[in-house]
Amino acid sequence: MPDMTAMVDAAEVARLEEVARRIRVGVVRGVNQAKAGHLGGPLSAADVLAALYFHVMRIRPDEPDWPDRDRFVLSKGHSSIGLYAALALRGYFPVEELLTFDSLGSRLQGHPDMTRLPGLDMSTGSLGMGISAALGIALGCRLAGRDARAFVMLGDGECQEGEVWEAAFLAPRYGLDNLIVIVDHNKLQQYGWPGEGPDDRLPPAWPGELVAKWSAFGWRVLEVDGHDMAAVVRVLEQAAAGDGRPVAIIANTIKGRGVSFMEGRYYWHTRTLTAEEFATAMAELGEPVTNPAGGAA
Amino acid sequence: MTLLMGRAMRDVFGQTVTELAGLDPRIVMLDADTASSTKADIFAKAYPDRFLEMGLAEQNMLGVAAGLATTGFVPFVSTFVAFAVVRPLDQIRVLIAQTGLNVKICGGYAGLFTGAAGKTHLIVDDLSIMRAMPGMVTVAPGDDVEAEQVLRWAASYKGPVYVRLVRDATQRLFDETYAFAPGRAVVVRDGGDVTLVSTGTQTPRVVDAADLLAARGIDAHVLHVPTLKPLDVPAIVAAADRTRMVVTVEEGTVIGGLGGAVSETLSEHRPTLVKRIGLQDVYGESASNSELLELYGLSAARVADQVQALLEARTIAGHAAHAIPLP
Ligand SMILES: Cc1ncc(C[n+]2csc(CCOP(=O)(O)OP(=O)(O)O)c2C)c(N)n1
Numbered sequence: 001m002p003d004m005t006a007m008v009d010a011a012e013v014a015r016l017e018e019v020a021r022r023i024r025v026g027v028v029r030g031v032n033q034a035k036a037g038h039l040g041g042p043l044s045a046a047d048v049l050a051a052l053y054f055h056v057m058r059i060r061p062d063e064p065d066w067p068d069r070d071r072f073v074l075s076k077g078h079s080s081i082g083l084y085a086a087l088a089l090r091g092y093f094p095v096e097e098l099l100t101f102d103s104l105g106s107r108l109q110g111h112p113d114m115t116r117l118p119g120l121d122m123s124t125g126s127l128g129m130g131i132s133a134a135l136g137i138a139l140g141c142r143l144a145g146r147d148a149r150a151f152v153m154l155g156d157g158e159c160q161e162g163e164v165w166e167a168a169f170l171a172p173r174y175g176l177d178n179l180i181v182i183v184d185h186n187k188l189q190q191y192g193w194p195g196e197g198p199d200d201r202l203p204p205a206w207p208g209e210l211v212a213k214w215s216a217f218g219w220r221v222l223e224v225d226g227h228d229m230a231a232v233v234r235v236l237e238q239a240a241a242g243d244g245r246p247v248a249i250i251a252n253t254i255k256g257r258g259v260s261f262m263e264g265r266y267y268w269h270t271r272t273l274t275a276e277e278f279a280t281a282m283a284e285l286g287e288p289v290t291n292p293a294g295g296a297a
Numbered sequence: 298m299t300l301l302m303g304r305a306m307r308d309v310f311g312q313t314v315t316e317l318a319g320l321d322p323r324i325v326m327l328d329a330d331t332a333s334s335t336k337a338d339i340f341a342k343a344y345p346d347r348f349l350e351m352g353l354a355e356q357n358m359l360g361v362a363a364g365l366a367t368t369g370f371v372p373f374v375s376t377f378v379a380f381a382v383v384r385p386l387d388q389i390r391v392l393i394a395q396t397g398l399n400v401k402i403c404g405g406y407a408g409l410f411t412g413a414a415g416k417t418h419l420i421v422d423d424l425s426i427m428r429a430m431p432g433m434v435t436v437a438p439g440d441d442v443e444a445e446q447v448l449r450w451a452a453s454y455k456g457p458v459y460v461r462l463v464r465d466a467t468q469r470l471f472d473e474t475y476a477f478a479p480g481r482a483v484v485v486r487d488g489g490d491v492t493l494v495s496t497g498t499q500t501p502r503v504v505d506a507a508d509l510l511a512a513r514g515i516d517a518h519v520l521h522v523p524t525l526k527p528l529d530v531p532a533i534v535a536a537a538d539r540t541r542m543v544v545t546v547e548e549g550t551v552i553g554g555l556g557g558a559v560s561e562t563l564s565e566h567r568p569t570l571v572k573r574i575g576l577q578d579v580y581g582e583s584a585s586n587s588e589l590l591e592l593y594g595l596s597a598a599r600v601a602d603q604v605q606a607l608l609e610a611r612t613i614a615g616h617a618a619h620a621i622p623l624p
Binding site for chain 2: 067071073113114115121122123124125126128129130131132133134135136137138139140141143144146150162163166167169170173
């Protein structure tokens, strides 16, 4: 596999890492402003979102309905704020609008609503469904003779949904190599099963389990460190070189990535921040808050 | 005079959508391993490339339909009502109703005629469920003539539609001059003593019941409501205005379906005594079609008897009676 060793330009990697940092800032700010929404999931997904929207996907932010565009479905719809941040930074709508997240009349609903916000390729929020819709998109593009790909991000907890495996069973039968699943394997779900310590939880899937399962269903499975930007870009480019099989990328990530006190802590799945926590988080993300009391600075 | 039989609705379904596909290359058919029963196999033979077998995975099928719709296709999704509506209900809600995507959900084997399959396949509440869903046009055609027109209309309409289709041949209600109009109810018999409101393939049996009642000196008005949503409120109010009593008759539960819709409408706009004939909060069972119609009081004779008894009870109680006595 020659492209495994292909170098991604260091400046491009740095640019994408900066985008990912800004996505995380948007996530923390948006959730803090709304006093609602999810943190752990969007933070673990930020690097992959940056690579997709700023390097890999063929899209036109000024023409969101461009028929030949690549599509992205956020099957783990509760990570909406991460997707909104990526879309805003990419120019789909003003970055300031991120602060309307979850508020009355906002286009940025708690879970992605395609009827409100241009740039969303599907509405999601009830876990397990996005992959089916992405399969339909990949199939539709194939039938229409369009050279477009459908990317879809699932949570590892979400992989417990039966519908995921209905789709996993079907996609290879149609040879949909334009369907690319990314599992954000951050080893935590919302609650799950208790682990050793009082705050430990067992992972939704055991080490190696997701690779084995997606492989067994006939998918081309690739594994990557979901926080190594160069590797993420490489794996997504590799996925594009279709061999007739749909692709599942298992992205090994850390839930809450980027904010030390959230990393690997299941209870930061969804939680509101105190003013101090907000200030610490923003400082760690390289965006110190000038007026900690106000928060929304 | 008993109405004659029409073509089986499932044959109409297979043939009509196949014809439509010949006119519109965007039309695709999705099946969950029931095409030989629903007659989607007619489409499969004519357009194998646009017939998308989804296998036994109904939740995924509804999601795939939503995705296809975003790429410009017009998916007709077909399987038994039990698996087209109830099994993938959350997928319909989130991916189709809430998005308003252009998906046509065609539920075969609706009502009591499931080939004696019993309660798992006999869905009594599909109309109640679908009409409660914001954005979901809900249609129950009365016969083969209307079913064909409903399918043609659904293909031309942009947005989610649920079409309730019956497995076996049913009586023909309309002749070729009939024109289905979405959201419109149709007076199929004029009368002044009592209004019978019906939907789907129950209506022909209600027309027959009205004939039986006429022989007993009762002049029934019959209103056919093919579109449960959007509901033809003025037609229902007008029918109630003609008579002092309304009876709804449906091949399904009396909770939330046609009986529910008519009661809701009349309590708001024209408080009128409404009696709901249909399945009284029970599931179905395996038996022949005619046995089931008898059992649930939906045969023409049973409908006529119930309406007559109701009118007699009212007469005895005097015109001051404003309620049907409690059981
Ligand atoms: C069908 C469904 N059940 C439950 C929920 C509530 N819920 C939202 S997120 C979540 C946990 C998801 O875990 P995972 O897929 O691992 O996502 P991540 O850890 O990346 O946030 C749950 C249970 C839901 N949105 N949909």
